[in-house]
Amino acid sequence: MDLAQSFLGIFLDEVEDTLQHWESDCLKLNKGESKAAALQSVFRHAHNLKGTAKSVGQVAFAEFVHSAEDLITLLMNDKIACTPDTVALLLECQAVLASWGAGLRADPQHVEQTQALAARLKLAASAGGLQPLQKLSSVTKAVAGDIFWADEVNTQSKAEPGSAAPATGEQVPLDVVKVAPGAVPVAEDTLRVPVARIDALIRLAGELAIQSAILTNATRNEAPMERQTQQAAALIAKAVSDLQTEALNLRMQSVGGLLQRMERVLRDVSRQLGKEIAIQVSGSEVELDKSVLERMKDPLVHILRNAVDHGVEDKETRVAAGKAAVANISVSAEQTSGSVTLTIRDDGKGLDKEKIFSKAVEKGLIDPSSKLFDADVFSLIFLPGFSTADRVTDVSGRGVGMDVVKRAVDEIGGKISIESSRGKGTTFQINIPSSLSITDVIIVDVESNLYAVPIQDIEEVVHINSLRAETVSGSSMMINLRGKVIPLKKLSMFLSNTESRESVESDRVAIVARSGRDSVALEVDRIFGQQSVVVRKLDGKLQKVPGFSGGTILQNGEPGMIVHLPTILNHFAQERAGS
């Protein structure tokens, strides 16, 4: 219900916005300025409005817009003349729709009385003699199911101008918008496209990028070729890479909707618990891949509920502690290169280290004698079956949740961290890749096999020779990395195809990865440098092979496996525990 209402809100915002354009276009028509462009613009606004109205279930609204759209189409095709009377009629429609929108804000069931005006529209349209939009409406109906809004497709630069219009099958002059002097750029025009279509496009662009990389590789290494050919190959590579970026961008959606939903949840929960909380939201314009966005929804809402329920104290406690009576919670999204950081910060009582520790001991999750850093204590709450809530409430504290949050973040290759100080508040920070399909990797050679290791899992790359490597207690190698002694493992111990052999190379390298508090250096035979790869999901059986998160096609056209370092570190840790 909440969601439907928030959709309606978005729709009504769009109605207001669109009607403003509608009005200005009609005024232009009245003045006789760039008639074709103005008509086409009105048409597009009407068409989009109809689509949105349908998607939020405002069928009557959509139907009325549809009848206006009919008239505009006839005008566009010169089936009827564009007289001041018809323009006045369009303006009247605009006014009625504006009043309808205002009515809906007050009452979601509101239906404006439009019969008289609709009849006049029909009458005016009948002068043109046709019902040209039958086809279009059926197209709109067919586009059902998994649909999202390709946000802010700039009609002038990205999409075909008048991209909505060709669906009518009518001849519409496509470049009028560009040519017409004084035409207002339609910046926020949108197009509804099924996700499957965009995914197909991304898949194709990905394949193209791979083949193009192979080609580029060949032009570098093989016999010298004509300058022109070389240039063409370079240009193709550039265009393909742009194409891929653009295709991937189609899946990007702003986090605005998610943040809005969180704001709403916070209002509801705080009211329910009788807590007074001010919320600050920032970074609505940050974009995330649609699938990432969807997967982050529940985890974020869960963290927020926890913050309201457990994090923030009630008014009396706050005042007694000398804090402002109204609590603050901020939710922000921030774009960094290739990743997005989501932060939820409250100024509540902070996490109780001792309580978490003793709870974890009580549940047998840790050894009572263990000595842990703050961050490690906090991350105990991500363990399955951990909950410190004294009472089980409706809002949170069912003992499920934080482990689910952690898992959801892990699944998309993100990281979650907690900072908290007693009496001052808690900050959850989630760092997630902004797009799932492309990832930056380092290519490493292990026993003459190339693997891709995601950069996000790597802390640093070190030359072992320059560091002191020592054998400790007989078998395990340790290296001294800037005063910190960390174990050195051969990655080939996990990724082994053949009998392991002694490394005699003088230039030994290792990648350093972190698991929890411990860093581990993993020796590889060679490092080939960094590249961006398109991640392919592995098919059924291959998925089960341990140590890999996916596959990719390397620049030379060979398949390459994407290594999942956390699994491998886990394997080594278990080995250590077992020995």
Place this chain on the structure above:
Amino acid sequence: MNKDEAHSQVELESSDDHRYIIFYLGQELYATPLTATREVVEVLPTKAIPNTVESFIGVCNLRGQIVGVVDLRRRFAIPENGAEGSGVYFVFDVNGGAIAAQIDSILCVDLIPPESLDTKPNLVTKFPQKYIIGIAKYRDRLVTVVDFRSILSHEELISLEIQEKKAA
């Protein structure tokens, strides 16, 4: 043997289509239903995957799709026929994705009418009995008709060592 009975047995894959791919594994002739095979491609470069069984050659790049390849000869201990370097991949769509099988060479694609297919052969083969469709006479030779697609869809790729570790 009764003709109807033969029919009902072959129904495993397709009731009416009696076309089979007839091919060599080592020196022996085998056949597998044509319609169960997605495509046949020439041998592609493969990349070995650690922690998998020995008969699993690795993965290949099949037009951008990463597909695992099983060497049927190694899998069923069929002696190689000496013609090194030759070979063909059969690609099957199994539940959850594609998988390829390397065989030696294809003889032809042909009809094997139900009447020349003995679906209850009294023989012991290297293959699990349930995947044997039958024995057929084809141009004076005996052909073992095997449902390779089903075999591959039940194939375990992860090495025993790792499996045991997981179980432990």
